[in-house]
Amino acid sequence: MILNAPFLLFALVAVWATFMVVTRAVAIHALLYLVVALLALACIFDVLGAPFAAILEVIVYAGAIMVLFVFVVMMLNLGRPDRLRENTWITPRTWVGPGILAALLLAALADALAMAPPDGGPVVVIDTRQVGLALYGPYVLMVELASFLLLAGLVSAFRIGRHIRGEDAP
Amino acid sequence: MTPPPLVVIAGTLAVLLGLATMLTWAERRLLGLWQDRYGPNRVGPGGLFQAVADGIKILFKQDWIPPFADRPVFVLAPAIGMMTVLLAFGVIPVTALWSIAGDLNVGLLFVFATMGLGVYSVVLAGWASNSKYALLGGMRAAAQMISYEVFMGLSTMGVVMTAGSFSLRDIVQAQAGLWFVIPQCLGCAVFLLAGIAETHRLPFDLPEGENELGAGFHTEYSGMKFGMFFLSEYAGIVLVSALVTTLYLGGWQGPVLPPALWFAAKTGALVCLFILLRAALPRPRYDQLMALGWKVLLPLSLLNIVATGAVLLLRAPG
Numbered sequence: 001m002i003l004n005a006p007f008l009l010f011a012l013v014a015v016w017a018t019f020m021v022v023t024r025a026v027a028i029h030a031l032l033y034l035v036v037a038l039l040a041l042a043c044i045f046d047v048l049g050a051p052f053a054a055i056l057e058v059i060v061y062a063g064a065i066m067v068l069f070v071f072v073v074m075m076l077n078l079g080r081p082d083r084l085r086e087n088t089w090i091t092p093r094t095w096v097g098p099g100i101l102a103a104l105l106l107a108a109l110a111d112a113l114a115m116a117p118p119d120g121g122p123v124v125v126i127d128t129r130q131v132g133l134a135l136y137g138p139y140v141l142m143v144e145l146a147s148f149l150l151l152a153g154l155v156s157a158f159r160i161g162r163h164i165r166g167e168d169a170p
Numbered sequence: 171m172t173p174p175p176l177v178v179i180a181g182t183l184a185v186l187l188g189l190a191t192m193l194t195w196a197e198r199r200l201l202g203l204w205q206d207r208y209g210p211n212r213v214g215p216g217g218l219f220q221a222v223a224d225g226i227k228i229l230f231k232q233d234w235i236p237p238f239a240d241r242p243v244f245v246l247a248p249a250i251g252m253m254t255v256l257l258a259f260g261v262i263p264v265t266a267l268w269s270i271a272g273d274l275n276v277g278l279l280f281v282f283a284t285m286g287l288g289v290y291s292v293v294l295a296g297w298a299s300n301s302k303y304a305l306l307g308g309m310r311a312a313a314q315m316i317s318y319e320v321f322m323g324l325s326t327m328g329v330v331m332t333a334g335s336f337s338l339r340d341i342v343q344a345q346a347g348l349w350f351v352i353p354q355c356l357g358c359a360v361f362l363l364a365g366i367a368e369t370h371r372l373p374f375d376l377p378e379g380e381n382e383l384g385a386g387f388h389t390e391y392s393g394m395k396f397g398m399f400f401l402s403e404y405a406g407i408v409l410v411s412a413l414v415t416t417l418y419l420g421g422w423q424g425p426v427l428p429p430a431l432w433f434a435a436k437t438g439a440l441v442c443l444f445i446l447l448r449a450a451l452p453r454p455r456y457d458q459l460m461a462l463g464w465k466v467l468l469p470l471s472l473l474n475i476v477a478t479g480a481v482l483l484l485r486a487p488g
Contacts, residue, residue: 028243028297035290055279063286064316067293071312074297074305127275128336 007047014040025086027073031066038062049125172267179270182259190404195221197404197445204449231393236299239390243298248391248398251291255405258284262412263339265422265429277338278330281413282323285368289315291402292370292377292387299390307386310456311377314367317463322364324471325357328478329417342421351418353481356474358418360467365410367459369403372448376456411440 017037024030038061045054135143173181195210195217202209211217235244261277263269274280289312296308330336332353333344341350351358367374378386388399415421415436422429454462 026240028240028294032243032246032294051274051276052279055276055283058283059279059286063283063289064319067286067289067312067316070290070293070297071309071316074293074309074312 004047007044010040010043010047013037014044025083027076028070031069031073034069035062035066038066049123052126052128052131175270178268181268182264182270183256186256186259186405186408187401189408190401191221191225193404193407193441194224194400197448200442200445201449204446225397228397229394233393233395236301236390238300240298240300243294244390245395247291247295247298248395248402250294251288251402252398252405254284254288254291255402255409258409259412261338262409262416263342263421264433266339266343268430269339273337273339276336278326278336278341278417281338281409282319285322286319288368288406289319291399295391295399296377296387299387301390303384303389304387307377307379307383307389310379311370311387314370314374314376314459317460318364318367318467321360321463321467321471322368324468324475325360325364326417327471328354328357328474331475331478331482338416338421342416342423345420346423349418349420354418354474354478356470357478358414360471360474361417362410362414363462363467365414366444366447367463369406369410371403371407371444373451373453374459375453376459379453407441407444408437411437411444414440 014037017033017040020033021030021037024033038057042054042057042062045051045057198220199209199211199217209217210220213219213223235241258281260270261274261280263273271277271280292311292315293308296304296306296311299305329341329350332350333341335341335344344350370377376386378388380386383389388396391399412433415433419436419440422433424432427435
């Protein structure tokens with residue numbers, strides 16, 4: 001049975017934290033709840049027998065990407081006026097579009113769950129070696145495509161950060 | 171025989187927190203020795219109880235939160251710092267049997283995950299204080315720690331490739347013949363430098379930078395909240411020293427003496443090295459720090475990975 005106690009606990013935390021992300025008016029508070037949601041997701045991965053994916057979730061998303069988000073929001077210097085304006089944005093009308101999309105996703109999820117075997121199948125622990133072999137075996141094309149994406153990011157960062165002679169002294 | 175888990179947890183916590191507290195005294199005495207002065211020598215034999223006196227003083231100070239601060243985040247920040255450092259010790263194998271989490275198969279990655287979360291402590295402290303000095307310190311910390319985490323992770327990959335495992339116990343056992351500090355000397359040097367930057371210790375303590383930023387990210391903190399930052403910094407020093415011991419200096423292995431003593435001696439020597447660096451080196455400029463990271467340490471750690479991989483392939487049977 002996949003719906004055991006730890007899984008349910010982490011799932012509840014994840015859903016609650018995600019709800020708080022959407023409803024917070026202060027950007028940093030929303031980001032902190034997002035970190036909590038990501039940590040809860042990592043715990044779910046671990047419960048499902050994927051410790052390597054769990055730890056990568058923490059290192060990459062919670063530990064690196066979210067820190068950069070917080071870094072950017074810190075630089076924006078948002079104050080009380082922004083908070084009040086943010087509050088005026090969250091009106092019942094703004095919920096309609098996202099609500100419909102989320103309902104579609106939920107329907108798809110329910111459909112997928114209905115097709116799954118009732119016991120959820122046995123939990124198999126997937127270790128680091130298996131993940132590595134899968135990445136450089138059947139999924140090697142995906143890895144290469146991802147590296148293309150990173151290369152594009154690298155080139156644009158290089159272009160933006162290039163030191164132009166005479167413009168400013170180091 | 172494996173000791174019961176509760177004994178291991180309680181023992182590790184007691185030793186660690188006691189050590190972090192006593193280090194506040196030991197550091198000042200050692201700095202005094204190297205700078206040809208006494209340091210704190212009045213309370214107790216040789217000033218040994220100075221840490222207790224400091225603790226009492228800091229606990230009785232007014233616990234003040236500035237009215238302009240973001241209260242919940244301001245309180246949360248020091249707790250995150252302490253928590254993440256203590257969590258990382260969960261996977262450090264002091265001896266083959268003495269380790270809280272036992273033999274976690276992603277042990278090394280777990281340490282990096284907790285260190286990555288530790289960044290939040292400094293960054294959030296800087297933001298929640300709502301003061302320009304604290305904010306500048308927090309931004310410096312974010313950029314510095316994110317950058318040096320990259321080299322820290324990459325520099326250990328040589329060790330992981332040689333040992334063939336992320337488990338810290340396996341890594342120690344793979345060093346039975348030869349400590350990794352010899353074949354992986356490049357990785358060890360990069361790891362040590364990155365470790366100093368991760369714990370934002372002198373000479374890389376630019377997030378604090380007291381001659382330009384007041385006290386940097388913890389300018390607005392007082393009382394025991396400041397004490398938490400202080401203690402988590404010392405616990406961080408012990409953590410990085412324990413990691414270097416585990417990854418490069420053969421962990422608990424050594425002749426004659428019991429394993430726990432070897433581990434303690436190696437870690438202690440590295441902690442003293444941390445303090446000596448503080449006494450000996452001036453602080454670089456911030457752009458120098460970032461340039462050193464991206465232009466020197468990153469290529470060096472990549473070179474280390476490529477060379478290690480080549481040697482492993484050449485030696486591989488078949």
